[in-house]
Amino acid sequence: MVDVTAPISGIRSRLAALGEAGRGRFAILRRVPPLHDLLEWAARIGYGARGLVYVSIGIVALMAALDMTGDAVGSTGAVALVAEQPFGRLWLILLGLGLWAFVSWRVLQSVFDADREGTSSKALMLRAGQAASAVFYGLLASTVFELLDEFERSAAPDDVAENQEKAASLLALPLGHWLLLGVGLIVLGVGVGNIIKGIKADFSEALSCSAEVCKRVSPIARAGYVARGLAYLPLGVFVTLAGWRASTAEVTAFGEALDALERQPGGSWVLGLTALGLIAFGLFAFVEARYRRIRPPHDLTPG
Numbered sequence: 461m462v463d464v465t466a467p468i469s470g471i472r473s474r475l476a477a478l479g480e481a482g483r484g485r486f487a488i489l490r491r492v493p494p495l496h497d498l499l500e501w502a503a504r505i506g507y508g509a510r511g512l513v514y515v516s517i518g519i520v521a522l523m524a525a526l527d528m529t530g531d532a533v534g535s536t537g538a539v540a541l542v543a544e545q546p547f548g549r550l551w552l553i554l555l556g557l558g559l560w561a562f563v564s565w566r567v568l569q570s571v572f573d574a575d576r577e578g579t580s581s582k583a584l585m586l587r588a589g590q591a592a593s594a595v596f597y598g599l600l601a602s603t604v605f606e607l608l609d610e611f612e613r614s615a616a617p618d619d620v621a622e623n624q625e626k627a628a629s630l631l632a633l634p635l636g637h638w639l640l641l642g643v644g645l646i647v648l649g650v651g652v653g654n655i656i657k658g659i660k661a662d663f664s665e666a667l668s669c670s671a672e673v674c675k676r677v678s679p680i681a682r683a684g685y686v687a688r689g690l691a692y693l694p695l696g697v698f699v700t701l702a703g704w705r706a707s708t709a710e711v712t713a714f715g716e717a718l719d720a721l722e723r724q725p726g727g728s729w730v731l732g733l734t735a736l737g738l739i740a741f742g743l744f745a746f747v748e749a750r751y752r753r754i755r756p757p758h759d760l761t762p763g
Contacts, residue, residue: 499568499756504749506562509555510597511745513538514688518739521718525732539604556604559597565754566594574756575666589653592646624708627699631706641703648696654689658682663744669751677751681744687737694720 516538539555568574570591577583630640663681664674695717702708724730
């Protein structure tokens with residue numbers, strides 16, 4: 461069996477040697493914090509960027525529930541909303557960099573086991589979810605910089621059209637409808653998993669704060685995760701139906717899924733409560749940016 465850790469260890473040793481040589485030669489490099497600290501800062505900035513995205517989604521959804529705006533939006537729509545604010549280009553750059561920082565942290569969690577979850581079946585499922593999260597936020601970060609190219613036109617991509625185009629590409633593959641069906645079931649699983657986590661998880665375990673602060677923020681986290689899970693369910697249903705029927709017509713986007721909630725009996729109340737929950741999820745991300753226990757691995761070997 462090939463030992464894949466040896467090349468990684470060799471590369472890591474060379475990089476460490478180069479870093480030490482650079483610090484010894486250039487005074488300015490001696491002021492650069494250690495990699496461990498830089499990774500922690502990146503993680504905290506990343507949680508803050510995620511918080512900004514979800515607070516923006518929740519605010520627009522709440523405005524839609526109160527008939528103060530047309531439709532709810534998803535993550536891309538929330539990014540476009542940021543672009544419309546004063547100093548929009550600067551906000552987009554900071555948001556894009558923050559999201560890439562969060563992607564880096566997700567890679568450390570999923571590949572290098574930064575949270576020390578281990579390799580049990582439950583831990584591997586959690587780390588797989590973190591890897592999927594890295595892919596999602598990587599795509600979102602790419603969208604941010606695409607919007608920068610279109611900044612003068614302030615043109616937000618059509619989420620539904622883009623998702624249907626991606627679904628069509630997937631359907632064109634062998635057994636494509638089964639693949640699309642699987643994607644829908646994964647989205648449903650993410651939704652259900654968020655709801656279960658919101659109900660059962662002890663959020664104070666990952667926070668480094670006083671008992672009083674943890675007690676206050678835990679309800680915010682619970683409301684946020686449950687609302688996020690509920691918001692994913694209609695999206696998962698639409699994608700699953702698209703796979704079952706081998707048609708892209710049912711494929712929609714996160715914002716459209718929120719609008720589907722509003723079309724149900726008592727939908728404005730449901731959408732309003734979901735919006736408040738999404739805002740809570742974003743606020744808890746800000747709490748994590750401040751208090752989460754960040755432990756970047758010193759040994760960057762896949763675990």
